[in-house]
């Protein structure tokens with residue numbers, strides 16, 4: 237029914253939570269995978285506040301997963317491609333941190349495709 241992903245913002249130390257800042261902010265984000273003709277994400281701006289629960293829906297290929305990869309730096313640090321705009325998570329620009337550093341503030345839990353074999 238929906239591309240099931242749960243977004244977790246985790247703070248590893250007391251005092252790390254930037255209460256005065258949005259949890260997630262995209263500023264005019266455009267991203268193209270290496271060699272792709274069209275951008276997977278085009279001019280997206282959004283703001284998600286601390287404590288908000290957001291359901292991201294759209295058809296296959298709409299860019300949902302790609303958007304998630306931006307929350308913890310997989311884009312642009314692992315998938316290179318072309319990124320324009322800024323992705324700010326807990327006040328941190330993801331371009332300025334490694335994936336390892338971002339893992340302390342942002343995590344992703346993927347859906348599990350394994351069928352439950354219990355009777």
Ligand SMILES: Nc1ncnc2c1ncn2[C@@H]1O[C@H](COP(=O)(O)OP(=O)(O)O)[C@@H](O)[C@H]1O
Nearest residue numbers: 269272276294295296297298299300301302303
């Ligand atoms: N690793 C990749 N390399 C090149 N293009 C990709 C890659 N992953 C996804 N895409 C393309 O980016 C677009 C968005 O894909 P994706 O974020 O997976 O969409 P969704 O999760 O909404 O189904 C699609 O056109 C898809 O083909």
Ligand SMILES: [Mg+2]
Nearest residue numbers: 239300301302
């Ligand atoms: Mg997907």
